[in-house]
Amino acid sequence: MVNGKKIIGILGAVGSGKSTAARLFGELGCAVIDADRIAHAMLDTEEVKQELAAEFGNGIFDEQGEVDRKSLGDKVFNDPQKVQAINAIIHPRVMEEVETRIADRSRKEEVRAIVLDIPLLAEVGWHERCDSLVFVKCDEKIRRDRTHKRHGGRDIEAKKREKFQISLDKKAKIADYILVNNSEVSALADQVQRVFTGIIN
Numbered sequence: 001m002v003n004g005k006k007i008i009g010i011l012g013a014v015g016s017g018k019s020t021a022a023r024l025f026g027e028l029g030c031a032v033i034d035a036d037r038i039a040h041a042m043l044d045t046e047e048v049k050q051e052l053a054a055e056f057g058n059g060i061f062d063e064q065g066e067v068d069r070k071s072l073g074d075k076v077f078n079d080p081q082k083v084q085a086i087n088a089i090i091h092p093r094v095m096e097e098v099e100t101r102i103a104d105r106s107r108k109e110e111v112r113a114i115v116l117d118i119p120l121l122a123e124v125g126w127h128e129r130c131d132s133l134v135f136v137k138c139d140e141k142i143r144r145d146r147t148h149k150r151h152g153g154r155d156i157e158a159k160k161r162e163k164f165q166i167s168l169d170k171k172a173k174i175a176d177y178i179l180v181n182n183s184e185v186s187a188l189a190d191q192v193q194r195v196f197t198g199i200i201n
């Protein structure tokens with residue numbers, strides 16, 4: 001709890017529907033903090049660009065001098081040391097911003113709870129700070145198809161990335177609630193409504 005607001009953490013595989021579930025919690029009056037979005041914004045800052053250039057070279061930038069996420073992803077996820085290096089550059093900054101946002105949102109009277117949509121929530125140890133953990137479950141084939149679409153037809157090689165994440169079994173085990181997201185969004189919305197009622201009461 002922060003300022004009387006419960007903290008809800010979302011867990012799940014790449015493309016399982018974490019952000020969609022978070023948005024549905026948002027529709028019920030929760031404040032949603034999206035770490036992927038914060039991490040992407042960090043890539044636009046000069047400070048981070050300089051650190052990334054020093055670590056990964058200038059091949060990760062496009063013609064406009066912006067970070068090309070595909071090139072960076074291709075470089076990083078083939079090498080555990082590089083994953084560690086990018087995490088060391090991005091994670092402290094992202095978590096500091098998450099902290100600021102939790103403090104800010106928790107002071108708002110209309111906010112009913114705070115939802116952390118942080119793909120690496122358990123990996124950075126922040127699951128400990130949550131009052132409730134919600135795992136979004138989705139079959140692998142459906143996840144891959146949806147992820148492919150979301151990245152504009154680009155294959156982000158989810159399997160490779162998941163090697164650097166805590167296993168789904170472990171995440172499901174630490175969760176207080178499981179949402180199944182194999183069908184339409186309205187079915188997920190019904191489950192979110194039920195789970196949120198359970199959490200808040």
Ligand SMILES: CC(C)(COP(=O)(O)OP(=O)(O)OC[C@H]1O[C@@H](n2cnc3c(N)ncnc32)[C@H](O)[C@@H]1O)[C@@H](O)C(=O)NCCC(=O)NCCS
Nearest residue numbers: 014035036039069072073086090094119120156161164165
């Ligand atoms: C390497 C980058 C540029 C690739 O960008 P891309 O557009 O291809 O992927 P996107 O950012 O949308 O991430 C999609 C998913 O990949 C997985 N993923 C991303 N970074 C990591 C990581 N460091 N370790 C394990 N999985 C990761 C997450 O499940 C994430 O939801 C980007 O993922 C990045 O900057 N990663 C480092 C920061 C980070 O850890 N972000 C995740 C949450 S803080």
Ligand SMILES: Nc1ncnc2c1ncn2[C@@H]1O[C@H](COP(=O)(O)OP(=O)(O)OP(=O)(O)O)[C@@H](O)[C@H]1O
Nearest residue numbers: 013014015016017018019020146147150183184185
């Ligand atoms: N029930 C559903 N029906 C159809 N499309 C869905 C459903 N749930 C999610 N999607 C779509 O699938 C894609 C992946 O969902 P979402 O971004 O919520 O997953 P995520 O777990 O947050 O992914 P990531 O790990 O990449 O951050 C999105 O384009 C989303 O709109």
